[in-house]
Amino acid sequence: MPRGVGGESPANVQKYLKGVGYPAKKRDLEQQAKKNDAPKEILDVIHQFPDQEFDGPQDVMKAYGAVH
Secondary structure (H helix, E strand, C coil), X not given: CCCCCXXXXXXXXXXXXXXXXXXXXXXXXXXHHHHCCCCHXXXXXXXXXXXXXXXXXXXXXXXXXXXX
């Protein structure tokens, strides 16, 4: 369920990953989110993602669905 601005919805996670180059590793996603001033809740979600290479936003959303 969407939780509003700053929450943990999939759209908010993608917003904080703007500018990441795919394919990207989990570490790359975390670094880009930090550069985009992601709140702790978003960083915590990304931290729960599996250590893998993400080919695009669709892979990120699959990982998001697995942890939520």
